[in-house]
Amino acid sequence: MAGDKKAKAKMEQAKGKAKETVGRAVGNERMTTEGRAEQSKGDARQAKEKAKDAFRH
Template identity: 80%
Template sequence: MAGNQKSKAKAEQARGKAKEAAGRAVGNERMTAEGRAEQSKGDARQAKEKGKDTFRH
């Protein structure tokens, strides 16, 4: 379960980074902002999982 959530976080971060880059390339500020938001969501998910791992071990 934890591995699934970690991979989900990494995928979210990658998707966000790609979306942000695409938004910048075409000059779309909304897409750039959405990409940053997805990255932040992935960062938060990853931090949550790291916290769980700390208490698990």
């Protein structure tokens, strides 16, 4: 279960980075902002999972 959530966090980060890059390339500020938001969401999810792992061990 935890591995699944970690993978989801990595996927959100990668998807956000791609969206941000495409947004910058085409000059779409909204897409760039959405990409940053997705990256932040992935970062937060990953931090939560790391904290849970730290307390488990």
